Amino acid sequence: xxxxxxxxxxxxxxxxxxxxxxxxxxxSLISLAASYFVTQQSLEQGIRANLTQDLAGFRAAPNAGxxxxxxxxxxxxxxxxxxxxxxxxxxxxxxxxxxxARDDEGYHIVSLSQDSPELxxxxxALTTSLYGGQLTVARSRAEIDALRRVFVNILGLSLVPTIxxxxxxxxxxxxxxxxxxxxxxxxxxRLTRGDLKARVGPVPDWSDDLAEIGAxxxxxxxxxxxxxxxxxxxxxxxxxxxxxxxxxVAVHLDDLSQRGDLDDAANDLLDQAKRELDGIVxxxxxxxxxxxxxxxxxxxxxxxxxxxxxxSTCAELYEPAASESxxxxxxxxPEDVPRVSGDRNLLLQMLxxxxxxxxRHTPDGTDIxxxxxxxxxxxxxxxxxxxxxxxxxxxxxxxxxxYRLDRSRLTPGSGLGLSLVSVVARLHGATLxxxxxxxxxxxxxxxxxxxxxxxxLAQG
Amino acid sequence: MKILVVEDDETTAGFIARGLREEGQSVDLxxxxxxxxxxxxxxxxxxxxxxxxxxxxxGLTVVKTLRGAGNQTPVxxxxxxxxxxxxISGLNAGGDDYLVKPFAFGELSARVAALARRPKALEQxxxxxxxxxxxxxxxxxxxxxGTEIDLLPREFAILELLLRRKGRIQTRTMLLxxxxxxxxxxxxxxxxxxxxxxxxxxxxPFDSDLIKTVRGSGYRIEG
Numbered sequence: 001x002x003x004x005x006x007x008x009x010x011x012x013x014x015x016x017x018x019x020x021x022x023x024x025x026x027x028s029l030i031s032l033a034a035s036y037f038v039t040q041q042s043l044e045q046g047i048r049a050n051l052t053q054d055l056a057g058f059r060a061a062p063n064a065g066x067x068x069x070x071x072x073x074x075x076x077x078x079x080x081x082x083x084x085x086x087x088x089x090x091x092x093x094x095x096x097x098x099x100x101a102r103d104d105e106g107y108h109i110v111s112l113s114q115d116s117p118e119l120x121x122x123x124x125a126l127t128t129s130l131y132g133g134q135l136t137v138a139r140s141r142a143e144i145d146a147l148r149r150v151f152v153n154i155l156g157l158s159l160v161p162t163i164x165x166x167x168x169x170x171x172x173x174x175x176x177x178x179x180x181x182x183x184x185x186x187x188x189x190r191l192t193r194g195d196l197k198a199r200v201g202p203v204p205d206w207s208d209d210l211a212e213i214g215a216x217x218x219x220x221x222x223x224x225x226x227x228x229x230x231x232x233x234x235x236x237x238x239x240x241x242x243x244x245x246x247x248x249v250a251v252h253l254d255d256l257s258q259r260g261d262l263d264d265a266a267n268d269l270l271d272q273a274k275r276e277l278d279g280i281v282x283x284x285x286x287x288x289x290x291x292x293x294x295x296x297x298x299x300x301x302x303x304x305x306x307x308x309x310x311x312s313t314c315a316e317l318y319e320p321a322a323s324e325s326x327x328x329x330x331x332x333x334p335e336d337v338p339r340v341s342g343d344r345n346l347l348l349q350m351l352x353x354x355x356x357x358x359x360r361h362t363p364d365g366t367d368i369x370x371x372x373x374x375x376x377x378x379x380x381x382x383x384x385x386x387x388x389x390x391x392x393x394x395x396x397x398x399x400x401x402x403y404r405l406d407r408s409r410l411t412p413g414s415g416l417g418l419s420l421v422s423v424v425a426r427l428h429g430a431t432l433x434x435x436x437x438x439x440x441x442x443x444x445x446x447x448x449x450x451x452x453x454x455x456x457l458a459q460g
Numbered sequence: 461m462k463i464l465v466v467e468d469d470e471t472t473a474g475f476i477a478r479g480l481r482e483e484g485q486s487v488d489l490x491x492x493x494x495x496x497x498x499x500x501x502x503x504x505x506x507x508x509x510x511x512x513x514x515x516x517x518x519g520l521t522v523v524k525t526l527r528g529a530g531n532q533t534p535v536x537x538x539x540x541x542x543x544x545x546x547x548i549s550g551l552n553a554g555g556d557d558y559l560v561k562p563f564a565f566g567e568l569s570a571r572v573a574a575l576a577r578r579p580k581a582l583e584q585x586x587x588x589x590x591x592x593x594x595x596x597x598x599x600x601x602x603x604x605x606g607t608e609i610d611l612l613p614r615e616f617a618i619l620e621l622l623l624r625r626k627g628r629i630q631t632r633t634m635l636l637x638x639x640x641x642x643x644x645x646x647x648x649x650x651x652x653x654x655x656x657x658x659x660x661x662x663x664x665p666f667d668s669d670l671i672k673t674v675r676g677s678g679y680r681i682e683g
Contacts (some may be wrong), residue, residue: 243540244469247562251475254565281562282645301548316614317640320653349644356648417647 013177017170021163028159036151040144044124047139048107051126054083054137064089064131071095071135080119083139084112090132100136102127110138121145180210187217193429196225231291242284250277286416293346293423304339304450305347307379311372314351318359326365329355337374338449342428350424353417354383354443362387362440379449384442395434461485461506461576466496466522467538468514472561476509479565480572493517500526505533506576509568512539512550520553527554534575536568547643566677570629588623590681593662593670595623604666614639615658622671622681631678655679 009015061067071087075097078085086096098116102108105127112119122145125138183200190198199221200214256262257270315331322329340347351370358368362385371382390398399422425432425445435442463480467473468491477487488503490496493514500508500522508526512519523535537555539546547558557571588595592605600616602609611619617639622630632651636642655671663669672680 243561244472247469248471250562250564251471254475277562282647285560285645313640313642317642317646317650317654318648320657321648321650324653345643348642352642352644352646356646359648 007178011174011178013173014170017166017173021166024162024166025159028155032151032155036147039147043144043147044141047124047141047143048126051107051124051137051139054085055126055128055135058087058130058135058137064133067130067133067135068093068095080116081140081142083137084119084123084125086136086138087130088134088136096136098138100125100127100138102134102136105129109141112138180206184214184217187221191217191221191224194427196221196228238288246277246281246284253277283416286420290416290420290423293420293427301343302341303344304452305342305344306339307337307347307372307381307447308333310344310347310351311370311381314348314355315370317352318355322359322368325359327359328367330367330369332369332371332373334373337372337379338377339452340379340428340447341450342447346424346427350421350445351381351383353421357417358383358385358387358441366440374449377449377451379447380444381447382442382444384437384440386437386440389436389439389441390434392436398434399432461572462488462504463507463509463572464488464490464496464500464503464505465509466490466493466514466519467509467511468492469511472511472538475565476568479569483569491515493519493522496522497525500531500533501529507572508533508535509572510535510537510555512537512546520550523554536571536575538563564677566629566674567631567633570631570634570678573628574625574630574634585624588620588626590623590626590683591668591670592666593623595620602662604662607665609661611658611661614654615661618654618658619662622679626681627683629674629678629680634678 058067058070061070068087068089071085072095075085075095078097080097084096084098084100086094086098086100088094088099088101098112098119100110100112102110102125108125108127110123110125111121112123113121122141123138124141125136127134127136129135180203183203187198187200199218201218203211203214206214253270253274257267257274262270311331311333315329319329355368355370358366362368366385366387368383368385371380371384373380398418400419421443422432428447430445430447433444433446435444463485465473465476465480465487467476467489470491473489473491477489480487488499488505490499491514493516496508496510496514496519497517508523510519510523514522517525519537519539523537526533526535534556535554536557536559537550538559538561539550540561550558556575559568559571586597588597593602594604595602595616597620602611602616602619618635621635621638630638633645635651636646655673659669659671663671670681672682674680
């Protein structure tokens, strides 16, 4: 679930939507903040002008007593919630509708709620000394507070729906495109695995650009399928054209060996020719088989294969051959390993090639171990020995067709064993790793396990 | 035995026909699919040897057509194609066995012999005998000249196959197919190693050898 979510978050449409939301919100915030600032400044400017005017009225009074009387008179008619007048006379008496005591002159922002709880909010106050006393006039900033609330509301009303619509649209588009991408990617996966019949196919609600990509992939797959089919045809033609003459040579050699008038030297030559012919047949067969596997589409012939049975069969088959050269052939097999989807015969041949490789390229008496185990949803098959191994820089080369290590030139073999192993592994979606067994070679094959529903059918 | 060989390559066809005639079989030879259909429906044969690639009607179609018409004569396919898919399609078409070119005559002859007497293999014998050797299939016991021989399951299976097809050659590839269900040719002489183990138990302690090697072909227990 969380993996799906993170994939969704990383998808292009949702990223675009999020980016647009952030951009739009930032621009809105900046412009709203600027207009708020300008309006607030002009409101505050108005309050300051009023305060200066108020003070000017009181300055007209001739002495402190007159100021006090005037303050009292005006205060009586003034709502302290809107305007506060306060005069601290030289005799320390306080006049006005609220007490504001400031030593310094000029503008201040004051709050009166401490002394007079009924007066809420902030006031802008202007203080000046007049006839030895302190006169303060304060006007409520309620208008500015109201302005802030209005602006916050505007912000909320404009931004929240935008964000919601953009986000849900983004998620919808992201999921839609994820579905489309999944369809394309499934097709590509099948093509990669060699199922050349896989097509994206036309989908009615796709946009033109996506449909075009789909059509291009289908075109490519079609071309691929055609050329693979052609290769297959050519290789089977070659097989037929070359195998018949090889068969004839075998026939002639057979006829020759039926003649009783050959001397020993001639018989030796004949045997040699037969062995060489067998070699040709075997290399030729292997090359054709590798080509067929490489161009073939897997899956269609695949069956669930019991790997335990496979390993046991091979171990049992090669055990006498191994013990003849003083080796132990150990098969380490757990009781239960998931089956693998594959071609039993090819898997057997692959394992046989690996065992024969070990038999051929290690000195007599070198033990060989076949190890089978399950790891999560993988089945790991490894064949290891403590022979001379393969130098690290050669591990890539030995998988190539007909490649042989210098020191192996004189041992029998076609140089095709490991390349067959490699193509069979690829056909089965298995990874093939040649490792240093310190010392020796460890060939490790990791297959995807067959997902089978539990139950009596899954056994056996 | 009466055998029909359907093969368009003259050299191969001649080689097969000559070899089989030397073994005392009666062989008819045709070189294309049409002639094969006419010949096979017109006369009773014990075995048909059919090349898969023929001019005109190919071998697969010939055998499908014969099977469709109710002809149950055992068929051995010859082919240049050797992949498992090809083998399966051949057997699905109604072929009974399959031989990939190039092949040695011994292999062909052993397989033809196995095909021709296939129904007899179904007989429910419980004790198989050869000379002084006795195999009890129910008790899974083997004795020779009264001495019990202890065999591993696979050795028992090999010996049973040789006894069931007594007198006929079992080639290496036939043994690999029947005993291990393996359809490729291992490079190492694995079959030889198994046979030599079996011989060490069945033949070596006694005066005579029952399991005979047929040079270049395979193994046989004489009747």
